[in-house]
Amino acid sequence: MKYLTGLLTAIMMVATLATASVVHAxxxxxxxxxxxxxxxxxxxxxxxxxxSLDGYEIELIKYLCDHMKVECTxxxxxFDGMIPALNAGKFDAIxxxxxxxxxxEEVIAFSDSYGTTGQTFATLKDSPLVxxxxxxxxFSLATDEAGAAKALKELEPMLKGKTIGVQTASIAATFxxxxxxxxxxxxxxxxxxxxxLDLKAGRVDLIMASMAYLSTAAAKPGNEDxxxxxxxxxxxxxxxxxxxxxxxxxxxxxxMFNDAITAxxxxxxxxxxxxxxxxxxxxxx
Numbered sequence: 438m439k440y441l442t443g444l445l446t447a448i449m450m451v452a453t454l455a456t457a458s459v460v461h462a463x464x465x466x467x468x469x470x471x472x473x474x475x476x477x478x479x480x481x482x483x484x485x486x487x488x489s490l491d492g493y494e495i496e497l498i499k500y501l502c503d504h505m506k507v508e509c510t511x512x513x514x515x516f517d518g519m520i521p522a523l524n525a526g527k528f529d530a531i532x533x534x535x536x537x538x539x540x541x542e543e544v545i546a547f548s549d550s551y552g553t554t555g556q557t558f559a560t561l562k563d564s565p566l567v568x569x570x571x572x573x574x575x576f577s578l579a580t581d582e583a584g585a586a587k588a589l590k591e592l593e594p595m596l597k598g599k600t601i602g603v604q605t606a607s608i609a610a611t612f613x614x615x616x617x618x619x620x621x622x623x624x625x626x627x628x629x630x631x632x633x634l635d636l637k638a639g640r641v642d643l644i645m646a647s648m649a650y651l652s653t654a655a656a657k658p659g660n661e662d663x664x665x666x667x668x669x670x671x672x673x674x675x676x677x678x679x680x681x682x683x684x685x686x687x688x689x690x691x692x693m694f695n696d697a698i699t700a701x702x703x704x705x706x707x708x709x710x711x712x713x714x715x716x717x718x719x720x721x722x
Contacts, residue, residue, distance in 0.1 A: 467690055470507050471528040472498060473514040477628045480653045480714040481534035481552075481679070484513070493714035494532050494679075497551060500706055504697040515627070517606035520545055523682060529690065531682030534647065536608045538676035546683045548694040551707060552719035553678030554649040555671035556609045558601075561636065561662045566643055569595060569667035578673025588668050589616050596621045602632030602641035608675045609645040615674065629654070636663065649715045678721045 474494060476484040482492040490511060502509035512528055519531050523545060537547035555575060560566045569592060576585035597620055603610045605625040613623045624641055626632040632644045633654055644651070648669055655663040681694045701707045702720055711719045 465687075465689065467505070467507055467693065469510070470502065470505075470530060470690070471510045471512060472530045472532050473512055473519055473522065473528045474498075474531075474533040475516045475519075475628075476513040477630055478516075478534045478650060479657075480649060481647075482532075493552070493710050493719075494534065496710055496714075497701065497707070498532055500701055501694065501697040504700055505693045507693075516604065517627070520682065524684060529683075529687070530694070533682075534650075534679050535682050536676030536678060537680040537682075538608060538611070538674060540611070540674070541676075541682070546685045546687070546691055548681035548683065548691055549698050550678030550680045550721040551698050551701065552649075552711070553671060553721050554647050554715065554719050555669040556612060556645060556675055557648045557651060557665055557669040558643050558645050558667040559636070559651040559655060559663055559665050560643050561639075562664050563662070564642065566595060566599070567664060567666055571668035572666055574668045576668055576670050578670060578675060580672065582673060585670055585673075586616070592667065593617075593620050596643070598622070599642040600624055600640070602626055602635055602644040604629050604632065604646065607646070609647075611674055612670065613645060633660065633663070649719065653715070 474482045474490065476482055476490055480492050482490060482494045485491050495511070498509060498511060514522055514528070516533060519533065519535070520541065522528065523531055535541070537550065541547070558569065571588055571591070576588050578585050596617060600622045601613060601617070602624050603613055603626070605627060610623070610625060617623070626635070629646050629650060632641065635641045636644050637660070648665070651665050654660055655665060683691050683694070707720045708718050711717065
């Protein structure tokens, strides 16, 4: 009987502590937020020669933190380890060109989107793939997956046996695994900059990443031979656009970010930063 009483007491204490933990997470007064970014995904975020961070998201972070009236620290974290590190409590939020997808939402929460550009291909100007059909056309996996699948079917003969470089753990990697696995050889890289170098060296025939990243990469000195090609894909498994990644319990923090993102859309900040960093408006519609 003593054992049973003790066991029940222990269970009640654990339940009480768990409840207190949830309440604490809900009621926490956020005065400081640590935000992780990759620092290697231009123009979303990148590291300058002096070691400082810059880019669309870095400027947006300043706006969001000022709007939320909190102090923020931005730390660099490899992209493929961000979600586990977030859930382990190493930082409080991810702002790193990470698209909110159904698969990722199984383990973390996301804010409203603050930018979307879709995924497309790039190759070298002297490549036979430079004239891939449907260049610039946008296909939605959410509203017209059949149309997107038809477009990919048209590309298959040209991509058969080719090597496509992509960043590991990215939505582009998920896309290629589902739609072009067995057609092309998919080679994964730790960073997008690494697959850019292998494209220039002729070790891959194509690369896939966001339209914003590839158009910016092609404009960089030394990348004059790189060009965007083929159609652009968005929605569906590619997610609803770049969003702030958060722990599921931090609902108050999610509300704070959503309010700040709404304000950035309403006052034109996102449109202005879009034009500065991308040359077109990435505001989610």
